[in-house]
Amino acid sequence: xxxxxxxxxxxxxxxxxxxxxxxxxxxxxxxxxxxxxxxxxxxxxxxxxxxxxxxxxxxxxxxxxxxxxxxxxxxxxxxxxxxxxxxxxxxxxxxxxxxxxxxxxxxxxxxxxxxxxxxxxxxxxxxxxxxxxxxxxxxxxxxxxxxxxxxxxxxxxxxxxxxxxxxxxxxxxxxxxxxxxxxxxxxxxxxxxxxxxxxxxxxxxxxxxxxxxxxxxxxxxxxxxxxxxxxxxxxxxxxxxxxxxxxxxxxxxxxxxxxxxxxxxxxxxxxxxxxxxxxxxxxxxxxxxxxxxxxxxxxxxxxxxxxxxxxxxxxxxxxxxxxxxxxxxxxxxxxxxxxxxxxxxxxxxxxxxxxxxxxxxxxxxxxxxxxxxxxxxxxxxxxxxxxxxxxxxxxx
Amino acid sequence: xxxxxxxxxxxxxxxxxxxxxxxxxxxxxxxxxxxxxxxxxxxxxxxxxxxxxxxxxxxxxxxxxxxxxxxxxxxxxxxxxxxxxxxxxxxxxxxxxxxxxxxxxxxxxxxxxxxxxxxxxxxxxxxxxxxxxxxxxxxxxxxxxxxxxxxxxxxxxxxxxxxxxxxxxxxxxxxxxxxxxxxxxxxxxxxxxxxxxxxxxxxxxxxxxxxxxxxxxxxxxxxxxxxxxxxxxxxxxxxxxxxxxxxxxxxxxxxxxxxxxxxxxxxxxxxxxxxxxxxxxxxxxxxxxxxxxxxxxxxxxxxxxxxxxxxxxxxxxxxxxxxxxxxxxxxxxxxxxxxxxxxxxxxxxxxxxxxxxxxxxxxxxxxxxxxxxxxxxxxxxxxxx
Ligand SMILES: CC(C)(COP(=O)(O)OP(=O)(O)OC[C@H]1O[C@@H](n2cnc3c(N)ncnc32)[C@H](O)[C@@H]1OP(=O)(O)O)[C@@H](O)C(=O)NCCC(=O)NCCS
Numbered sequence: 001x002x003x004x005x006x007x008x009x010x011x012x013x014x015x016x017x018x019x020x021x022x023x024x025x026x027x028x029x030x031x032x033x034x035x036x037x038x039x040x041x042x043x044x045x046x047x048x049x050x051x052x053x054x055x056x057x058x059x060x061x062x063x064x065x066x067x068x069x070x071x072x073x074x075x076x077x078x079x080x081x082x083x084x085x086x087x088x089x090x091x092x093x094x095x096x097x098x099x100x101x102x103x104x105x106x107x108x109x110x111x112x113x114x115x116x117x118x119x120x121x122x123x124x125x126x127x128x129x130x131x132x133x134x135x136x137x138x139x140x141x142x143x144x145x146x147x148x149x150x151x152x153x154x155x156x157x158x159x160x161x162x163x164x165x166x167x168x169x170x171x172x173x174x175x176x177x178x179x180x181x182x183x184x185x186x187x188x189x190x191x192x193x194x195x196x197x198x199x200x201x202x203x204x205x206x207x208x209x210x211x212x213x214x215x216x217x218x219x220x221x222x223x224x225x226x227x228x229x230x231x232x233x234x235x236x237x238x239x240x241x242x243x244x245x246x247x248x249x250x251x252x253x254x255x256x257x258x259x260x261x262x263x264x265x266x267x268x269x270x271x272x273x274x275x276x277x278x279x280x281x282x283x284x285x286x287x288x289x290x291x292x293x294x295x296x297x298x299x300x301x302x303x304x305x306x307x308x309x310x311x312x313x314x315x316x317x318x319x320x321x322x323x324x325x326x327x328x329x330x331x332x333x334x335x336x337x338x339x340x341x342x343x344x345x346x347x348x349x350x351x352x353x354x355x356x357x358x359x360x361x362x363x364x365x366x367x368x369x370x371x372x373x374x375x376x377x378x379x380x381x382x383x384x385x386x387x388x389x390x391x392x393x394x395x396x
Numbered sequence: 397x398x399x400x401x402x403x404x405x406x407x408x409x410x411x412x413x414x415x416x417x418x419x420x421x422x423x424x425x426x427x428x429x430x431x432x433x434x435x436x437x438x439x440x441x442x443x444x445x446x447x448x449x450x451x452x453x454x455x456x457x458x459x460x461x462x463x464x465x466x467x468x469x470x471x472x473x474x475x476x477x478x479x480x481x482x483x484x485x486x487x488x489x490x491x492x493x494x495x496x497x498x499x500x501x502x503x504x505x506x507x508x509x510x511x512x513x514x515x516x517x518x519x520x521x522x523x524x525x526x527x528x529x530x531x532x533x534x535x536x537x538x539x540x541x542x543x544x545x546x547x548x549x550x551x552x553x554x555x556x557x558x559x560x561x562x563x564x565x566x567x568x569x570x571x572x573x574x575x576x577x578x579x580x581x582x583x584x585x586x587x588x589x590x591x592x593x594x595x596x597x598x599x600x601x602x603x604x605x606x607x608x609x610x611x612x613x614x615x616x617x618x619x620x621x622x623x624x625x626x627x628x629x630x631x632x633x634x635x636x637x638x639x640x641x642x643x644x645x646x647x648x649x650x651x652x653x654x655x656x657x658x659x660x661x662x663x664x665x666x667x668x669x670x671x672x673x674x675x676x677x678x679x680x681x682x683x684x685x686x687x688x689x690x691x692x693x694x695x696x697x698x699x700x701x702x703x704x705x706x707x708x709x710x711x712x713x714x715x716x717x718x719x720x721x722x723x724x725x726x727x728x729x730x731x732x733x734x735x736x737x738x739x740x741x742x743x744x745x746x747x748x749x750x751x752x753x754x755x756x757x758x759x760x761x762x763x764x765x766x767x768x769x770x771x772x773x774x775x776x777x778x779x780x781x
Contacts, residue, residue, distance in 0.1 A: 029611075032611055033611075036611060036612055037612075076611065077609065189425065192425070194425045194426065194618075196612070196614040198436075198478070200438070200440070203417030203418070203419050203434065203436025203438060204434055204436045204475055205419045205421065206425075206434075206615065206618060208422055208424070208425035209425075
């Protein structure tokens with residue numbers, strides 16, 4: 001890599017339940033709010049110097065259409081000279097926006113870019129307007145299950161019988177409890193941008209916290225939930241991420257440029273990788289993408305001191321942990337909880353993982369490397385390896 | 397809690413009610429421990445039918461203030477619907493008023509409701525997110541603090557219409573920003589073809605305390621409120637009662653009115669000047685009572701009825717011409733011919749060209765005249781780039 005890419009800062013809007021607190025708010029307005037909140041936190045960054053704005057959305061129509069990257073740049077009041085484009089890799093949209101602009105920065109084409117993502121799953125239900133090619137099923141390119149994410153999670157349970165429902169539920173409960181603790185300690189609020197949300201019936205309000213967390217979750221409560229993806233299955237609303245609305249945004253920069261401008265450096269990009277798996281077990285994707293990224297970086301899983309794994313489904317996280325011999329309740333993994341608690345507005349989640357990791361880096365200068373990873377529909381995983389700029393001494 | 401039983405005057409169109417919705421905002425995320433009760437004014441229609449205040453709307457706001465206070469918030473704020481704060485009194489009923497008491501009652505009801513925002517003992521804020529005219533701006537003036545969106549226009553057009561800012565404006569504004577600036581807003585702007593203030597003017601004149609961009613106006617306004625409540629931000633008010641400019645300010649207002657009306661004594665500017673003058677010494681309550689009387693006198697006058705009729709013609713009917721065929725029936729114009737190329741024909745050709753954006757052909761009795769006309773139009777276009 002010719003130049004070093006750094007994460008300068010990252011923020012997000014509070015996440016809502018689909019069609020609830022943001023029912024009267026447009027997706028592009030959520031994205032604009034995240035970008036403006038981000039720039040307000042970084043007054044040393046002159047908006048004119050932003051080389052590009054890459055914004056992800058899994059459904060790119062209506063308020064997530066019109067080339068949302070350029071559209072939100074204009075709506076956010078960035079100078080006309082700042083361009084923008086749209087990215088789609090379903091759940092890994094924002095993660096891919098980050099890796100894509102990072103590639104351009106490393107190559108030397110850009111110095112500074114904004115990457116982010118938005119999904120208003122209330123306005124754009126999963127699969128909206130989807131028109132799968134009939135060849136998929138006729139030619140058995142994928143099984144029917146591959147097109148329903150919950151069904152792929154059931155298939156992971158089938159594939160790895162040691163990943164029991166009980167383990168998935170326990171993981172899910174812990175995610176809720178970790179998020180509750182992080183909220184109580186004021187750790188999540190730090191990176192939330194308060195967001196005005198209007199309701200025609202209730203008037204204007206302000207979202208300052210995530211709407212989805214259920215801090216009182218118990219194993220008994222989880223055990224009794226229905227299994228919407230298969231009769232007598234294992235995947236429930238309690239051990240899945242939900243349907244959510246939200247937006248995230250990050251500033252990426254060339255390290256030298258960031259230093260020159262006096263910008264913060266929250267994480268240093270080591271490398272990244274994407275990899276495919278059978279679409280029927282898409283949740284397994286983070287395993288090969290992480291192996292690939294570690295190889296490229298010349299690291300082993302033992303070098304990684306902090307993990308931010310997206311929690312589309314609990315089973316998919318424990319499949320990942322199992323593969324690498326990490327305990328389900330390892331404190332290095334998702335210390336602030338994850339998507340099972342705060343929600344997963346598809347294309348926005350990648351940057352949420354990064355802002356959490358950046359906070360872990362701050363608090364743990366003894367940790368040198370961390371990863372952000374997530375599974376992606378149609379059978380993929382994406383992994384980004386980061387180095388802690390606050391790292392002091394130690395061997396790892 | 398205000399009580400009133402106000403019947404709309406006979407023949408008046410049904411009131412489009414502006415609802416007032418109350419919601420709690422946690423100020424914790426804005427650096428202040430506490431809550432703010434946020435009142436949203438919203439008539440449920442889009443921005444082409446702004447929020448206005450008739451009797452039912454005033455009662456709705458009154459109920460919202462009662463509801464807000466019952467929640468014991470650290471502050472109360474009031475804001476509007478997208479693009480609109482409030483456009484003032486519901487004028488459509490005004491010309492149907494036949495009894496003086498009706499008019500006094502409407503004026504008094506507005507005061508009784510609005511003044512609660514200034515007298516309730518809880519800090520109040522107006523977050524003026526969009527257009528705020530007349531009574532719409534006056535609601536904000538009763539609040540202790542005001543923020544304004546950079547794109548929002550504000551003004552007190554009453555004197556332009558033959559009225560006075562009679563829901564507190566004529567009394568509060570001079571006390572808030574001093575006689576010179578109040579005369580500017582109430583008299584000079586109104587008489588100057590109803591000039592509205594841009595946000596930077598409103599800020600410079602002291603009508604509002606802060607301006608923020610519209611994209612995150614509410615978030616910044618709430619942050620402003622939190623910093624005022626926590627003491628981090630101090631808004632200083634000046635006592636203008638001994639300001640040396642009272643006389644000269646009133647004289648300039650009077651001169652502007654005489655100039656505008658060719659020396660004639662017109663009731664509405666005179667009454668407005670009287671109210672402004674009285675505000676130097678009077679209490680708010682005395683001022684509000686005087687406003688009620690002035691408003692009632694003016695409402696009953698023939699000149700106001702004529703003025704409202706004219707206002708209706710130029711403001712409403714200009715946009716929606718009665719009896720005009722539907723735009724969809726119009727044929728598409730792809731080319732226009734203008735017979736003649738003299739000055740008026742050339743101006744016409746220019747107008748057609750700029751509005752219809754299609755080729756325009758000019759003819760005249762000889763080539764030379766035609767060329768001259770075309771050259772003039774080209775010259776005018778060239779000036780634009
Ligand atoms: C699983 C899913 C279908 C559930 O949707 P839903 O039914 O709208 O979810 P709800 O939030 O209404 O939860 C359903 C029930 O479970 C209960 N529940 C959910 N989480 C719970 C918890 N932690 N503890 C106790 N009860 C819980 C709810 O209270 C609700 O109960 P009710 O039916 O009595 O009201 C939906 O969230 C989903 O599709 N998630 C996956 C998203 C996805 O695929 N993302 C992409 C990944 S690649």
